[in-house]
Amino acid sequence: MLTEYAFWFLSFVAVFSGIAVIISKNPVYSVLYLIMTFFSIAGHYFLMNAQFLAAVHIIVYAGAIMVLFLYVIMMLNLNNIEVEKRSNALRLAAVVAAGLLLTILSGAAQKADQITLAEKTTAPSGLVENLGIALYKNYLLPFELASVLFLSAMVGAVYLSKKNLNETQA
Amino acid sequence: MEILHNITINHYLGLSAVLFALGVFGMLFRKNAIIIFMCVELMLNAVNLALVSFSKMHGDTDGQIFVFFIMVVAAAEVAVGLAILMMLYRNRHTTDTDTLTDLKG
Numbered sequence: 001m002l003t004e005y006a007f008w009f010l011s012f013v014a015v016f017s018g019i020a021v022i023i024s025k026n027p028v029y030s031v032l033y034l035i036m037t038f039f040s041i042a043g044h045y046f047l048m049n050a051q052f053l054a055a056v057h058i059i060v061y062a063g064a065i066m067v068l069f070l071y072v073i074m075m076l077n078l079n080n081i082e083v084e085k086r087s088n089a090l091r092l093a094a095v096v097a098a099g100l101l102l103t104i105l106s107g108a109a110q111k112a113d114q115i116t117l118a119e120k121t122t123a124p125s126g127l128v129e130n131l132g133i134a135l136y137k138n139y140l141l142p143f144e145l146a147s148v149l150f151l152s153a154m155v156g157a158v159y160l161s162k163k164n165l166n167e168t169q170a
Numbered sequence: 171m172e173i174l175h176n177i178t179i180n181h182y183l184g185l186s187a188v189l190f191a192l193g194v195f196g197m198l199f200r201k202n203a204i205i206i207f208m209c210v211e212l213m214l215n216a217v218n219l220a221l222v223s224f225s226k227m228h229g230d231t232d233g234q235i236f237v238f239f240i241m242v243v244a245a246a247e248v249a250v251g252l253a254i255l256m257m258l259y260r261n262r263h264t265t266d267t268d269t270l271t272d273l274k275g
Contacts, residue, residue: 007177011185018189018212022196027204034208037189041215044182048226053234057218060241065211065248072252073204076259086201086268098195102187109183116178117226134231135238146242153246160253 003047010047014040027078031069035062048117052128182223189216203255203265207248214244 017036024030038061045054135143193213197206218237225233259265 004176007181011181014185015188015192018192021208021212022192022199022205027202030205030208034211037212038215041219044185044219045222048182048222050222050225050234053222053237056238056241060245061211061215065245068248068252069204069208072256076256076265078202078204078265086199091199094195094198097198098191101194102191105187105190106184109180109187112180112183114178114180115227116176117182117223130231131234131238134235138232139235139239142239146239149242149246153249157249157253160250161256 006043006047010040010043013037014044027073028070031066031073034069035066038062038066052131179223179227183220186216186220186223189213189219201266201268203258203267206267207251207255211244211248214240 014037017033017040020033021030021037024033038057042054042057045051045057190213193209193211193216196209196212200206200209218240221233221237221240225231225237255265258270262269
């Protein structure tokens, strides 16, 4: 019963702060609300017995990615409140498009079989041991490819953010 | 483990759908490139949530491995994307996506 309340509370926090990300005028507030969303999603992972994933989620998203966002916002000095002038027709189009997508997705979700998530009691938990065995046994090649992807992303980010790109090319 | 007794897969799929639709809405609604980027992250996380709930439903860790790789791709994407954004700001002094009309022809 308690976990049911936890589910609804975390869902409410996630959706509320997701809305706040979009409607905040100041980008810094958007980042902070997005961090709130990420923490509530990490709470959902805990509820679904994926502890390792919850820890990694907090470390990677709240610890690395959002810090990078904040850093860029402060470096570009974007934390001033801007007035966005977007025509009402485009806003209406955005509302209609997202609303239709939500209708379709939630309709599909309702049609799915009503399977309680607590049924499989012998399920392997998302602890480091099980995940590590799966990752290094069945998914070794994608794991190594991910390291190559990281390396190339690092090289690309360093190259792109270098100053005087045109002068160094010449 | 008797947690999540009355919560079905549909609850999680519904929450995931709402978060994904919020991400799409934000992408279409806002003009600031950084906010659009954050909405992409929100959509990725909605999909991650659905994958973890599927993993829980089937009692299989494969879904969680997928989430792991999505996190890897998201981290790489953010690093390169923010570098592109900084280049953009350095050349244009704005991150407003409506001003980027050079490909209009």
